[in-house]
Amino acid sequence: MERSKERELSWLRTIAGELATQTMARLEETLPWYGEMPPSRRSAVGLVAQTGISSFIQWYEDPSATPWIASDVFSVAPRELLRSISLQETLQLIRVVVSVVEERVASRSEELREAILHYSRDVAFAAADVYARAAEARGLWDARLEALVVDSILTGESDDELPSRIAALGWHGAGEAAVLVGTSDRSVDVDQIRRTARHSGADVLVGLQGTRLVLVLGRMAQESKDPHAMPPAQVPFLEIAERLVDFFADGPLVLGPTVENLVSASRSARAALAGIAVARSWRGATRPVGADDLLPERALAGDGLARRTLIEQIYEPLTAHSGELLETLWCYLDNGRSLEATARELFVHPNTVRYRLKKVSEVIGWNATGAREALILQAALIVGSIAQHGAKRPVRAKR
Template identity: 65%
Template sequence: DVDQVRRTARKLGVDVLIGVQGSRLVLVLGRADLPARAGDDVTELAFTEIAKRLEPSFGSGHLVLGPAVPALVDAGQSARAALAGFAVARAWRHAPRPVEADDLLPERALAGDAVAKQTLVDRVYRPLQAHSADLVTTLWSYLDNGRSLEATARELYVHPNTVRYRLKRVSEVIGWDATGPREALILQTALILGSIGTDATRRRGLAGRRPVSPR
């Protein structure tokens, strides 16, 4: 019921563009930045919460929310992320509804989404590498050892509390907690992509190739 969607959006304080594409319902949600008036005490809902309120208007299946963008002219970026997430959402068995497109970054990356690959490298691998090589090494070891503090500590020759402290720093730097199974998948995918894409890795690969002499 498109009219019901518009009424709900109006009550939530957002504008909405609605499109029906075959069996898909596509919404573009927006909100104007109006100057605050004296005495106004209005709490704006996050777009994730708005999507939850609109969820009953959608049919069965996955509901994917693209990231917020600064202006309507940038809505295509959010739409592309949402569509890329929608295409792979079934690969996450217990995906919530709605699910944010950025929460599907591993599946999108495995499906060949270049934006998802770059996002993982930029938001996980590079910040950790720039902060401390110890954080990258500890995260690699922790994930390779089945998220075991003791096994990681033995491999790195440090106390388990040191591993625990470094994992806390990882969470503070990038906002993802490696101790959870879903977030561990996100972080491990980012580490793999970051390692493949570093200049050092590429140089090692080139060094191992034999030069080919023309005949």
Template identity: 70%
Template sequence: MTPRATPEQKAETLAWLRRISGDLATATIKRLEESLPWYAEMPPARRSAVGLVAQAGITSFIEWYDNPNATPWVAADVFAAAPRELLRSVSLTQTLQLIRVTVEVTEERVAGRGEALRESILLYSREVAFGAADVYARAAEARGLWDARLEALVVDSILTGEADEELPSRIAALGWHGHGEVAVLVGTTSPQLDVDQVRRTARKLGVDVLIGVQGSRLVLVIGRADGSSSAAPAADDGPLPFPEIARRLEPGFGPGHLVLGPTVPALVDASQSARAALAGFAVANAWRHAPRPVEADDLLPERALAGDSLAKATLVDRIYRPLHAHSADLVTTLWSYLDNGRSLEATARELFVHPNTVRYRLKRVTDVIGWDATGPREALILQTALIIGSIGTEVTRRRGGAQRRTS
């Protein structure tokens, strides 16, 4: 058992410690420069701040040695001299190295002054190490809360389409690495939502993700790195398509529908994907056997019937106008085929052509617009596009005639 120092010995040791405190600080700074490369490479102002921390640690130890019960907040005493930005420039590992060097120098200098003093140094250094860990833990917690608030603000800006010039800098502050395509995934919030697990899954897939929890609704903004980026996942057939990414992220959502918005070229355009995904999520119940996840463009008929102007414009721009621009025969054949219950024979009789001609024209429809009229779901999409396109054309024609008559 280490013998305790008498009051006279303690008073003598305190006086000696106060006399050599300046020398201890100087020796500590010199040792830091010699043994820690990161310290020598610091700008002068930061080196000075680190030196203040070391000196404060020595001074605080002397006060603590005088009365261990009078200064319970050791970390506050030691780190009070450091500017706030030092926590961001010096890592916890580097701080512990700083403490170790300071303790080593102090132990070397006080060698021979008794085991009681050496034991006090070890006890105090332990308290400082725990105090440093607490300081950094609190800083990390505060940063985590700030990041969560910033992430929620960014996701909300994307959903509302109210992006401003500050959005790119906010996204960069969140550590967004993707510079490629983006899509938005909307579903329900799981009662056992594990945000960290969602992020881990996204990292394994080689994608960035922004997470927004809005009550019962969970929104993921998914970013895929471009092919030239090292963040892109290595695969023989290129990066994963967004529907596959959505399927792998699906377990993180709660029960119910899961809607993937269309792909957009960059994060600044994500509001377009978000708008489509939210509109699809609102009407997904209208499709009895909707897959999970389902793409928002597969819900175009339901969205259009619900009054979604973006869905109507998409149907006209991607189906009605390309078919009209390519061939009037394709439009006529498609109309007849859909009106006759997708019967080749009935369509051929109405158009006075051979059924093989109908087959050929339907194949040409698929080649032009990418949808296959022979499937029940895609037939609904095409028929909705024809109806909306015809209504818009008729309204435009009537307005044009009225203007001519007025003039």
């Protein structure tokens, strides 16, 4: 038996070069992707194939060496080769090598045929293990990089490297972004969060910091083969947030305002975090609630961003448009939102008050006749007046 195996080993070593040559020719004939590779990559693939043949001979000599011999087949490959060919292509490569060896060797003895089958199985498992380890390492690195990017967005400490880090994550966002902040007291199904967001046309970065769950949402690039086709309607971020509610634990859930891109998402994150701190103070808060719907509470809590938002979006536009609108709004809010009392104070008809309030709504987008929006507008008038005149409220001109 030993002599027979020695003869087989000696014969295998003799034809090893021939098998390698036939394998390279077969790769060229049967695998289109191999022929399209640059010379350096083709050389690396060929080296893997030749090592597979040599390792089979060593394995046949000592089957107990399976764990390290099978792994050695892929250890000769440069690291970049694993990134350039897929697991499917690697298995195609193994199939070609095994078929060439089997055609040349299997007919010699039943023992050799069985050896080839066993070895091909071991090498296939080794290939899967190599790719699984690479994927695991990549996954761990991506998770750390994603956590770093989310932390940079939350702290506002973004630097010149943030765009490159975002690109390294494979971010598909290509436009507006918004940050959704809530709590989570259970294991988060990150994959399902990503699927839900992408089904809504958004990419997402996920950050879990203790019990705080942060989702950074961004518009996905919409590719169309027809340049004249109308782009699909974009789902509002608030609606996307509503679809993600079930991934959060009970408690406040705040969506920051929409910003122009992911690099600017720290502004949305600051607003969302400030909103989380005060969301419970509004009994009628929806879930999720927009951070800008909590502007009065945030301003009272000392949030400078909320004060600036109230001034820039409400007070300054009204001041720039017409002092008459600003004065009418002051009177209307001071008189408990009574049209008649406002009209008497301003010596105008109630319909004039209605017209001016409608104009206010057109200028700033908020409707003073609603209780909640009236509170937001009154807060804007107060912080705007303080910023412009100190504690002194503007005095209505005498008629």
